[in-house]
Amino acid sequence: MDRIRILDKEFVVSMKNETIQEKVKALAERINHDYEGKNPIMICILNGAFMFAADLVRYLNFQPEIVFARFASYEGTETTGKVTEVMGVTTSLAGRDVIIVEDIVDTGITMYNVLPLIRNKEAASIKIACLLQKPDKLQVDLTVDYCAMEIPNDFIVGYGLDYDGFGRNYKDIYTLAK
Numbered sequence: 001m002d003r004i005r006i007l008d009k010e011f012v013v014s015m016k017n018e019t020i021q022e023k024v025k026a027l028a029e030r031i032n033h034d035y036e037g038k039n040p041i042m043i044c045i046l047n048g049a050f051m052f053a054a055d056l057v058r059y060l061n062f063q064p065e066i067v068f069a070r071f072a073s074y075e076g077t078e079t080t081g082k083v084t085e086v087m088g089v090t091t092s093l094a095g096r097d098v099i100i101v102e103d104i105v106d107t108g109i110t111m112y113n114v115l116p117l118i119r120n121k122e123a124a125s126i127k128i129a130c131l132l133q134k135p136d137k138l139q140v141d142l143t144v145d146y147c148a149m150e151i152p153n154d155f156i157v158g159y160g161l162d163y164d165g166f167g168r169n170y171k172d173i174y175t176l177a178k
Helices: 017-034 050-058 109-119
Strands: 005-006 009-015 041-046 065-075 078-087 095-105 125-134 144-148 175-176
Touching: 017 050, 017 095, 017 125, 017 144, 041 050, 041 109, 050 095, 065 109, 095 109, 109 125
Parallel strands: 041 065, 041 095, 095 125, 125 144
Antiparallel strands: 005 009, 009 175, 065 078
């Protein structure tokens, strides 16, 4: 489908799944190189990163431990600027290498607020891996260690990303039609 409707908004396809998979595989190769012989714990940030995390781990050559956490910061198409911990990490991270797997980093506020929570759990190292980053929208000092793709400051859905809870199921990524 080249065009979809979700609730009151129209979206047009901007990235096919084949391209997404190529980028995820290339990102996994970088992570494989950096974590060769190691067993990091990967924290998948729900809800949006579940598809990306599932595909990413399939391309890894090592056996990561995978846990899930959930933080909320969006209402509709806009970030609220406030991060709420909905489901925290209960697994011990002490002395472990941690890779936080996020779907998209736009303002960076969510990750900026999540990092201290992970640091307080005494992880040996913390890296951020994201599918998408909007560098022009970044509002905080944040380093993303592994990014599959940089994109413009458009609102997108599909491949785990949503609009008010809908649209996550599409295998392609769609951009809000202008």
